[in-house]
Amino acid sequence: MSSAETTPSGKKILLAEPRGYCAGVDRAVETVEKALEKHGAPVYVRKEIVHNRHVVETLMNRGAIFVDETDEVPEGALVVFSAHGVSPAVHDSAADRNLRTIDATCPLVTKVHQEAKRFARDDYDILLIGHEGHEEVEGTAGEAPDHVQLVDGPDSVDRVTVRDESKVIWLSQTTLSVDETMQTVSRLREKFPLLNDPPSDDICYATQNRQVAVKAMAPQCELVIVVGSQNSSNSVRLVEVALQAGANASYLVDYARDIDLAWLEGVQTVGITSGASVPEVLVRGVMDLLQEHGFDGVESVTTAQETLTFALPRELRPARTK
Numbered sequence: 001m002s003s004a005e006t007t008p009s010g011k012k013i014l015l016a017e018p019r020g021y022c023a024g025v026d027r028a029v030e031t032v033e034k035a036l037e038k039h040g041a042p043v044y045v046r047k048e049i050v051h052n053r054h055v056v057e058t059l060m061n062r063g064a065i066f067v068d069e070t071d072e073v074p075e076g077a078l079v080v081f082s083a084h085g086v087s088p089a090v091h092d093s094a095a096d097r098n099l100r101t102i103d104a105t106c107p108l109v110t111k112v113h114q115e116a117k118r119f120a121r122d123d124y125d126i127l128l129i130g131h132e133g134h135e136e137v138e139g140t141a142g143e144a145p146d147h148v149q150l151v152d153g154p155d156s157v158d159r160v161t162v163r164d165e166s167k168v169i170w171l172s173q174t175t176l177s178v179d180e181t182m183q184t185v186s187r188l189r190e191k192f193p194l195l196n197d198p199p200s201d202d203i204c205y206a207t208q209n210r211q212v213a214v215k216a217m218a219p220q221c222e223l224v225i226v227v228g229s230q231n232s233s234n235s236v237r238l239v240e241v242a243l244q245a246g247a248n249a250s251y252l253v254d255y256a257r258d259i260d261l262a263w264l265e266g267v268q269t270v271g272i273t274s275g276a277s278v279p280e281v282l283v284r285g286v287m288d289l290l291q292e293h294g295f296d297g298v299e300s301v302t303t304a305q306e307t308l309t310f311a312l313p314r315e316l317r318p319a320r321t322k
């Protein structure tokens, strides 16, 4: 933890570190930017490239057109697939319409797709822990629909049935609460003692790191503000983790203007973090607003350093010179 500046009011901000953009989001946003530079507008994007309002609106202003499905994209046009991944059926429907595609699926989501394919090939029942309706879950389940069952939290374990209890594996969405997922796994294991674990963590490094930082920060805060959008799974989880870790209150905001000043009454220490799809400029906006209201000490709570980066999709990498 860095040293705090002392302030007359004693009111201070704690800043969780790491927070904000992860390697997969950085790559996905840059993919759309580079596609616009290289091919010109419009560039179609299936679903929100990442779950953040500000990012989506900024890219729309630069010429990206967001659609729900590939059948909304004109024949032969260019479409980018979002960081959350797509099922083989989506690739097929894009091919049927002669779309040119660039796949911005995060490599850590692709890893879970590969696991699903591999265990389906070996005829396992795959119990995919995740949130019903989330795009990532739809993409992963679509790799092996006959083998995958969705398990949406500990309470849905009772409904799970399998064909052969000796061939069952759990996998998960990348952006879940680590603690809640472990509760779900232990309920599954009570029911299926031979349950196999994934070959490596499916909950990604960025999700885990942001939750660890919030857990360290929250007990020192009366209020934790999480910057992120309502449809961002990892951001919503950060609010839950903050409350479980001891913050009196925690709220999710897209922008500083979403903050209700009544939240600040009687508060001496506000913690701030942001989801993996949130640009730092939005965190700066929240800090500016808090500083205007007397929170002029800033201290960071650092639990990890992140250095991971991912190469752009092949179609957008610079051509090699001979």
Ligand code: SF4
Residues within 6 Å of the ligand: 022, 023, 024, 025, 083, 106, 107, 108, 109, 174, 175, 204, 205, 206, 207, 234, 276
């Ligand atoms: S949150 Fe994790 S899985 Fe999702 S884009 Fe970021 S690094 Fe990839």
